[in-house]
Amino acid sequence: MKHRPHVAFFGSSLVSTYWNGAATYYRGLIRALSVLGYRTTFYEPDAFERQQHRDIANPTWAKVVVYPATEQGVSAALDAARQADILVKASGVGVFDDWLEREILSLQAPNRTVIFWDVDAPATLERIQRNPSDPFLALIPRYDLVLTYGGGPPVIDAYRALGARDCVPVYNALDPATHYPVAAQxxxxxxxxFLGNRLPDREARVHEFFFKPAAELPKADFLLGGNGWESNLPELPNLRCLGHVYAHDHNAFNCSSRMVLNINRSSMARFGHSPATRIFEAAGAGACIVTDAWEGIERFLEPDREILVAHTGEDVARHLESISEQRARAIGAAAMRRVISEHTYAHRAALVHRILNGLTSDGRSSNSTSLRSNAGENALLEISLNPQTGA
Incomplete structure (x- = not known):
């Protein structure tokens, strides 16, 4: 790609994190891709009150097109995107997903790549397994490439078994320009x-890993942020609920408590290799993170040195009782060093750049196997820091 490639990206929202955890991922990747010379137009529907809860103005590193959440609106948006070099349909747009997944394939051409970017691969794959007549199943082999933001080998193998030409994880990461240490508030x-929306496949785990330790440790203070919890809170005097926490407050949220909890949704925990955006946000702020256990943690952060792991609510309580403030700060500092050196969106964008330039005529990435290793991502950092290299 010698010219500046134009990407048309259909996703849930770039400008709002309201009921939209993927926004941090989109922002970090698209901003980093712009450094490498990619021009992105992000198409998002005017839905779910996200435009009324915007976290950012329209950015300089992407063009944002907000279309009406109607059949006519999404059709016009897709028509406007037909001149792009790369078209991306992300999972979970929330409006006319089935229609978009089918119709975006009509724009495939020899000089145009069409990608399905799954920002919730465990949920997508479990949905297909439950419903073999799911219309997306027949579309998977038609996409030039499937990218995911997590899942590791289980997701790669599952997508390939369903006929995907190739599947490569592009994991969540840190954008050091937006997530960093600030003064405690x-x-x-x-x-x-703990910061996370109330969702059906995470609720039981929140009760185990957050509410249960709160009940066991009445002298400790527990803080809950996120949408949907107000109607389902246990009556505990040491528990406070904030509701939605805007993105501009995430750094202060992560820097003001002794520890920050991560709880994966059930499907993500089962598939493993799916670090949530909040892990990298918190690590970038230097927070001491406690996470529920899932396979593949050590690929991103080293347990007991850079992150604390809990298999049960009792483990969370034990960490709170046994880890001194000094050690908590040391764990948070180690996590911050690790993610800055290996897990930034500059690393991830460099990976995407190599994937797109390595696609063969049949859509399979010519070097996708090597790209899945941390060493492969580290070797690509030079590209991300010097856009002329390999562009």
Missing amino acids: PRFAATLA
């Missing part, structure tokens, strides 16, 4: 803080 002070 009393309104976010707590012993343990």
Whole structure:
């Protein structure tokens, strides 16, 4: 790609994190891709009150097109995108997903790549397994490439078994320009803080890993952020609920408690290799992170040195009781060093750049196997820091 490739990206929202955890991922990747010379137009529907809860203005590193959440609106958006070099349909747009997944394939051409980018591969694959007549199943082999933001070998193998030409994970990461240490704020002070929306396949795990330790440790303070919890809170005097926490407050949220909790949704925990955006946000802020256990953690952060792992709610309580503030700060500092050196969106964008330039005529990435290793991603950092290299 000698010219500046134009990417038309259909996703949930770039400008709002409201009921939209993928926004941080989109922002970090698209901003980093712009450094490499990619021009992105992000198409998002005017839906779910996201435009009324915007976190950012329209950025300089991408063009944002907000279309009406109607059949006519999505059809016009797709028509406007037909001149792009690369078209991306992300999972979970939330409006006319089935229609978009089918119709975007009509724009395939020898000089145009059409990608399905799954930002919730475990949920997508479990949905297909439950419903063999799911219309997306027949479309998988037609996409030039499937990218995912997590899942590792289980997701790669599953997508290939379903006929994908290739599947490569592009993991969540840190954008050091937006997530970094700030001064603590009393309104976010707590012993343990958790930020996550109430979702059906995470709710039981939140009760186990967050509410249960809160009940066991009445002298500790627990802080909950995210949408949907107000109607399902246990009556505990040491528990506070904030509701939606805007993106501009995430750094202060992560820097104001002794530890920050990560709880994966059930499907992500089962597939493993799926670090949530909040892990990298918190690590970038230097927070001491406690996470529920899932396979593949050590690929991203070293347990007990850069992150604490809990298999049960009792493990969370034990960490809170046994880890001193000094050691918690040391763990947070080690996590920050690790993600800055290996897990930034500059690393991920360089990986995407290599994938796109390595596609063969049959859509399979000529070097995708090597690209899946941390060493492969580290070797690509030079490209991300010097856009002329390999462009």
